[in-house]
Amino acid sequence: MRLLHRASPWRDLFAADTLPDPRRLPDLLAPLRSALVELGPTPTLAAGHAWQGRLVEALERLDLPAGRISQLISDHNDWLYRRAIELSLDEMAGQGWGPPPVDYCVLTLGSGARHESLLGPDQDNAMIIGDYPDAQHTEVDGYFQTLGERFTARLAEAGIPLCNGHVMARWPMWRKRRSEWCEQLAIWTAERRVKRVQQANILLDFHPVHGSAGLAESLRDYVAKRLPTAGLFLDEMAALLEESPVALDRFGRVAGGGEGAPHDRAVNLKHQALLPLVGAVRLLSLRHGVRPPDTRRRLAALVAKGALQSREARGLGAALERLQARLLAAQRRSLAAGGGADGWIDLAQLEDDDRLMLRHDLQSIRRFVRQVTRR
Secondary structure, eight states: OOOSOOOOGGGGTTOSSSOOOGGGSOGGGHHHHHHHHHHOSSOOHHHHHHTHHHHHHHHHHTTOOHHHHHHHHHHHHHHHHHHHHHHHHHHHHHTTOOSOSSOEEEEEETTTTTTOOOSSOOOOEEEEEOOOOGGGHHHHHHHHHHHHHHHHHHHHHHTOOOOTTOOSTTSGGGEEEHHHHHHHHHHHTSSOOHHHHHHHHHHSSEEEEEEOHHHHHHHHHHHHHHGGGOHHHHHHHHHHHHTSOOSBOTTSOBOOOOTTOSSTTEEEHIIIIIHHHHHHHHHHHHHTTOOOOSHHHHHHHHHHTTSSOHHHHHHHHHHHHHHHHHHHHHHHHHHHTTOOOOSEEEGGGSOHHHHHHHHHHHHHHHHHHHHHHTO
């Protein structure tokens, strides 16, 4: 079996609390070195976020594939999260709040947790708090509510918008003790209810970005043990996934337009390609107790467990790579023209061979979704 995922030294780029020193980068990485020099060693959060487009430009000049660029965008967002949290903790300490009263872990959710972010994401985050006696709730939760409000506000001021659906650690729904998260998941996964599946889907892709990573791993242990036996819940997840539209008509041709489309040749690659693919891989992974949150490592783990053929996994990974490349290119064009970074691409801007490959990828995704939901 070929390796489908391999750790990369690129992932160390934003792993430290400080940005890389451009003077230590070799001439081979001159585009990245120039970008870091422009940013400076101690940028504000806003300057750091605004620089992200410049980072993508440098990485593309270095011929990095879109999947790797997506990982590095996510890593850079993680760096911004850590910086916002540290600034908030320092501010609270200066105001007499003291250190955190118990262990905690801030999580990113969704595409950020999968390290598959492209440009222009909003905030999706949560918090796990170490267990403490109920008598201390007002004091302990008050501390972490304040921390959640402050770091999410800082990120919003820097250009990463607050989540319209309120999926953020500033809200009690997404800030719980470790035992409460397990109880919440037990409730969500006990039966077939659409709203509970939708809420659980938000949480089930999570990544520790700050604090005690052990709390996140403990929750991941619970998910890996609980979910494979939650048959009714997984059945409802499959039913919802079947309703996720792939951008094909009934004849298997790429179909543009639809709700919210800016024009008839527009296709929403995020909602009509990436999300069905990611959702199908998530569902199959939950059935088999696969632990990693990101799609590529999930595919590799599913092959290792014998739940997926290596050839199919390679094909789905290649489709993911091509979809990310097309969407990232469309986002950059839109931003350069003064628009926003959304999920739409223009079919008219694709060459004939690109349209054929897109059709092939969409057909592969639809086939995989049907395969997973009908097991």
